[in-house]
Amino acid sequence: MLPQSRFAPLPPFAKPVPGGLTAPKGFKVAGVASGVKRKGKLDLAMLLSERPAVSAATFTSNAVAAAPVRLTRESSDCAHLQAVVVNAGNANAVTGKQGLADAARMRLLTANHLRLPVEQVAVCSTGLIGVHLPMEKIERGIAAAAAALPAGGDVAAAEDFAAAIRTTDKHAKTGALDVALPEGTVRLGFAAKGCGMISPNMATMLCFVTCDAAVSGDEWTTLLHTAVDRSFNRITVDGQESTNDTVLGFCNGASSVRPGTEGLAMLGEALDAALLALAVSIVADGEGSTRxxxxxxxxxxxxxxxxxxxxxxxxxxxxxxxxxxxxxxxxxxxxxxxxxxxxxxxxxxxxxxxxxxxxxxxxxxxxxxxxxxxxxxxxxxxxxxxxxxxxxxxxxxxxxxxxxxxxxxxxxxxxxxxx
Amino acid sequence: MLPQSRFAPLPPFAKPVPGGLTAPKGFKVAGVASGVKRKGKLDLAMLLSERPAVSAATFTSNAVAAAPVRLTRESSDCAHLQAVVVNAGNANAVTGKQGLADAARMRLLTANHLRLPVEQVAVCSTGLIGVHLPMEKIERGIAAAAAALPAGGDVAAAEDFAAAIRTTDKHAKTGALDVALPEGTVRLGFAAKGCGMISPNMATMLCFVTCDAAVSGDEWTTLLHTAVDRSFNRITVDGQESTNDTVLGFCNGASSVRPGTEGLAMLGEALDAALLALAVSIVADGEGSTRxxxxxxxxxxxxxxxxxxxxxxxxxxxxxxxxxxxxxxxxxxxxxxxxxxxxxxxxxxxxxxxxxxxxxxxxxxxxxxxxxxxxxxxxxxxxxxxxxxxxxxxxxxxxxxxxxxxxxxxxxxxxxxxx
Known part of the structure; x- marks a missing residue:
């Protein structure tokens, strides 16, 4: 369930529901163990919108951006993403040309498995800096995640996704909301990770948002950027901004509910509250944090x-x-x-x-x-x-x-x- | 003895000697227990140049400057100071008008005891923020220090001074140098304190320098400011800049040695090395520091x-x-x-x-x-x-x-x- 904080009260028209990223219609997710982390821990996650979606993304402002950040920011179409592949345990940061090639290969393999153009796939990594990805494990992980995806529309799959993106997080950070708009009910789904190297401007922090409202790309971008500014950009654990921070939001219109001006404002309000609740839970779960x-x-x-x-x-x-x-x-x-x-x-x-x-x-x-x-x-x-x-x-x-x-x-x- | 660091090698013409602040001719110092600290610990220090001196001072750039900093900076003649009174255990910071009045009273009492105009006396405090000074104890301490001063020209008095300005420092930071200039030998004496709230731009850090060379006020100011820029402004323990930082240097000409251009450069080199050694020792003694x-x-x-x-x-x-x-x-x-x-x-x-x-x-x-x-x-x-x-x-x-x-x-x- 969505973390709770007195600092982030939900508006009365937003109600927590189970299902995390898969609560909104038309999204499939998977979390598998690629072998990058030890002991069979889940460490590779994949998300797919079954239909074309509008998307929005924000990235770290750290000049030493990791390979997946540079690849996605510079050569994916961040307004029309339909999938993301995420690995935990290795940040693929400060890994030079090899790192960029590895990130590109992660994207290509995912795109091929999902039959998408590469530009519609984003790549995220989190973990140790300066170590090359063990690509054999990653490739097997991508194949396994893609194979699991068709069945990945339920609560269990959403929990696997949220678990697979964790590093030193004590708790998985996920949840979903029913948002009752005047035009009908839409849903928002969330999975986030992060607890150290956290600073205003989003530090080792990943957050994925799904939504099934029918909104334009511009509307979705405004909603997401505003919510990030009011949440992840306002938290600090140790003042350190990571090389890998990414927030990605996918909105696929699968509910067929098209909010008007008032509905959009309400959707924004629910998104703000949810991202703030997640951001505060990152602080609360900050490395060693007690308050x-x-x-x-x-x-x-x-x-x-x-x-x-x-x-x-x-x-x-x-x-x-x-x-x-x-x-x-x-x-x-x-x-x-x-x-x-x-x-x-x-x-x-x-x-x-x-x-x-x-x-x-x-x-x-x-x-x-x-x-x-x-x-x-x-x-x-x-x-x-x-x-x-x-x-x-x-x-x-x-x-x-x-x-x-x-x-x-x-x-x-x-x-x-x-x- | 002056702390040693491979980062701060002494020039060959500078030789450590005993005596701290009293090694240069014509300086008297005292350190007494005023009762502000418990268990009879030394906590009030006084320094007097027996003859008129040129002086130079640098202060914290923290906008919430403590009362003694504001008083000294704004109403003492920092180019012609002849004495300073220092108390440890209470910073007299964020103490409002009462704090300014207390600092002014410390200065007035010291000036009266030493028969100096108030403008030639500086005041420093270090310790807890936001608590009013217990003036009765401070006043008794000032009287005791002034009474001890005439005998305060030896190694023991210099050690008392260095001990009385400490707060959480593990070690007293003091020393003196013989500096063999072409024109003759002059001496530099030092006492410093600081180990937490230390940042570039001098944080809860006090340093006092004595010198018996015969140099102009402008020359002494340039030497001291340059040395502070290369030492105390280059250290950080926790990035925190205090409300009370002060470096005061007194140069009284008592050696009658008047350095020329080369001699001045050499004196500056010795001063740079000594202040860097003290600054590095503050880092090494930084709260909890192990390297x-x-x-x-x-x-x-x-x-x-x-x-x-x-x-x-x-x-x-x-x-x-x-x-x-x-x-x-x-x-x-x-x-x-x-x-x-x-x-x-x-x-x-x-x-x-x-x-x-x-x-x-x-x-x-x-x-x-x-x-x-x-x-x-x-x-x-x-x-x-x-x-x-x-x-x-x-x-x-x-x-x-x-x-x-x-x-x-x-x-x-x-x-x-x-x-």
């Missing part, structure tokens, strides 16, 4: 300034370790704000800081907390999700980010996860 | 780009945890490079990466390492100091930063160090 913070910065001089302050706080290891220690150490928040403002040449700028409903800094000065407020603050620091507000005294631009704490487990995972 | 890396980025399109890439790598928690795990995980270095280049709108840019003499990435592709190189790499990863090179394929601008690893101990220290 998730939503930070809203208000009163900045401009959008860029609001973003800079929000990210400085969200990526500060001092702030993140304080949340791990359940310590409302607002001094570190002030320090991070000041560092971001200092870079932009601001002088001393008073700020307000609130943890949920407890105002802890007012006009740049520590507030005097009475016993009740101190007790409430203690309670807040033990919540799994904490809402933070930073008020600058500027004109009023805002930005929101979602971030995790920094823990011993993060260090353990990343000191031991080896090349 | 120190020097990273040089070459071939960038401009100075800003070189800096951005160097800092992105040095501040990446993934890179830092890999070094803690003794894992030559160059994929994470590539990822951080790509993220920095992506922000500037670069496209795929091949890069070379070397760990000491082992080239591990060439023209953007992993190098094939033979058994000898693999063994050598393993050896390198266990060194206390590791030299890294990142070669971009641009015109040739360079930048160097020094950074520490990210360890369980960092998380422990910062999750438990409480407000």
């Amino acid at each position: 998730t913070m939503r930070l809203t910065v208000t009163g900045a001089k401009d959008q860029e300034g609001a973003e800079a302050v929000a990210r400085a706080v969200a990526n500060s290891p001092l702030v993140k370790t304080a949340f791990y220690g359940r310590d409302p150490n607002w001094g570190r928040i002030m320090q991070a704000i000041g560092q971001a403002l200092g870079r932009e040449g601001h002088t001393h700028l008073p700020a307000g800081i609130a943890y949920e409903d407890v105002v802890i800094v007012e006009e740049g000065h520590p507030a005097d907390l009475d016993e009740d407020h101190t007790a409430r603050l203690h309670e807040i620091m033990h919540q799994p999700e904490i809402d933070l507000t930073v008020a600058l005294n500027g004109p009023g631009e805002e930005a929101t980010v979602y971030f995790s704490d920094l823990t011993h487990a993060y260090v353990t995972l990343n000191a031991e996860y080896s090349t | 120190t890396m020097r990273l040089t980025v070459t071939g960038a399109k401009d100075q800003e780009g070189a800096e951005a890439v160097a800092r992105a790598v040095a501040n990446s928690p993934l890179v830092k945890t890999a070094f803690y795990g003794r894992d030559p995980n160059w994929g994470r270095i590539m990822q951080a490079i790509g993220q920095a280049l992506g922000r500037e709108g670069h496209t795929h840019l091949p890069a070379g990466i070397a760990y000491e003499d082992v080239v591990i990435v060439e023209e953007g592709h992993p190098a094939d390492l033979d058994e000898d190189h693999t063994a050598r790499l393993h050896e390198i990863m266990h060194q206390p100091e590791i030299d890294l090179t990142v070669a971009l394929n641009g015109p040739g601008e360079e930048a160097t930063v020094y950074f520490s690893d990210l360890t369980h101990a960092y998380v422990t220290l910062n999750a438990e160090y409480s407000t």
Whole structure:
């Protein structure tokens, strides 16, 4: 089922349903074990829209983009994709010409099996950087996935797909929604992965979206890009943006429901909520993470300034370790704000800081907390999700980010996860 | 004695001598226990040049500057300081008008005790943010330090000073140099503190320099600013810039040695080496740090780009945890490079990466390492100091930063160090 978060409430007309990526009509998926991962773990996934679809894609802005990202971005038709092949365990990044050739071969084999032109197939990889793909295993995996695909229209297949794209994720991140539009009911399906190397601008993060509404390519692109901007581009685990991030959305019209202006807005609202729920679940599942913070910065001089302050706080290891220690150490928040403002040449700028409903800094000065407020603050620091507000005294631009704490487990995972 | 690092070799004409800040002629120092720290620990320090001196100062660029920084920067005569008072355990930061009044009172009391105009006294604080100074203790401490000062011209007093400015530092950071110039021998003395909230641009970091050469204010300012740019502005522990950073240098001419052009260059060289040795020791003593890396980025399109890439790598928690795990995980270095280049709108840019003499990435592709190189790499990863090179394929601008690893101990220290 779709992950839940108080930060991402579903609109009343959207209802979780089983089936993940296969809940919308006309999609088949498969997840198989190619042998790249050990112990027969699922590690290769495939998705097919049985009919032509409109599609939209967003990719990492990391200049060292992985081979599958470069191949798909530069030589697939990202507005008319009908299938994607995904492997986990090996990122096919920093692998030079051989890596590009391997990604192209993954695409060609998938296209041949599915009888599609190569331009309608996307390729994604996630896992270790700098190691060539074991192509024999990958090729056998692609054949097995293609063979499994015709039967892949049910809940079990969707779960296999979601499992096969995982790396260090503790939980599979998948779900589906019934969306009751004025024109009729359509469905959205989701599968995502990601938990480390996560930063605003989408880090080792893959997300696949299916939809059976009948919308135009432009409409679908707007819906998906808007939802990504409001979700995956607003999360950070460790400030690191990966070489492989990709969000792909397929919309095939199989429901025959054609939303009008109001219906489109409602579909967008449901998509926003679902991607935000998935994004927050990536933060909650962030490597070693024990809690998730939503930070809203208000009163900045401009959008860029609001973003800079929000990210400085969200990526500060001092702030993140304080949340791990359940310590409302607002001094570190002030320090991070000041560092971001200092870079932009601001002088001393008073700020307000609130943890949920407890105002802890007012006009740049520590507030005097009475016993009740101190007790409430203690309670807040033990919540799994904490809402933070930073008020600058500027004109009023805002930005929101979602971030995790920094823990011993993060260090353990990343000191031991080896090349 | 001055900390040692292979990254900061002393020039042959500079020789370590005992005495710290009091090695140069005409300086008196004291370190006393004011009671701000528990268990009678030294926590208040004072320095006086017995004769008028030229001075130079650099401060944090954090917009939320602490009260003592704002007071000293805005209302002391930083070119003609003759004394400084420092307290540890309380940063007097984010303390509003009361904080400014407290810092001004510290300065006034010190000036009165030392019979100096207030403009010739600087104030520094380090410690917790957001708590008002316990002024009664501070005032008693100032009186005690001023009373101890006349006897404070020896090695023991210099050690007390260095101890009194520490917070979470494991080691006192102090030392002195005999510098044999063509015109005669002069001396430099040093005391520094810092180990967390350390970033390029000087973070919770204080450094005091004494010198008995006879140089002009402009000459001394140039020497000190250049040395700070090449040392404290090139280190990062956790990317966090503090509210309180200050470097103060006093030069009183008491040696009567007036260096010419060559002598000035030599004095600058000795000062550069000493401040770099202190800066590297701050990294080595970084919270939880187990090793120190020097990273040089070459071939960038401009100075800003070189800096951005160097800092992105040095501040990446993934890179830092890999070094803690003794894992030559160059994929994470590539990822951080790509993220920095992506922000500037670069496209795929091949890069070379070397760990000491082992080239591990060439023209953007992993190098094939033979058994000898693999063994050598393993050896390198266990060194206390590791030299890294990142070669971009641009015109040739360079930048160097020094950074520490990210360890369980960092998380422990910062999750438990409480407000």
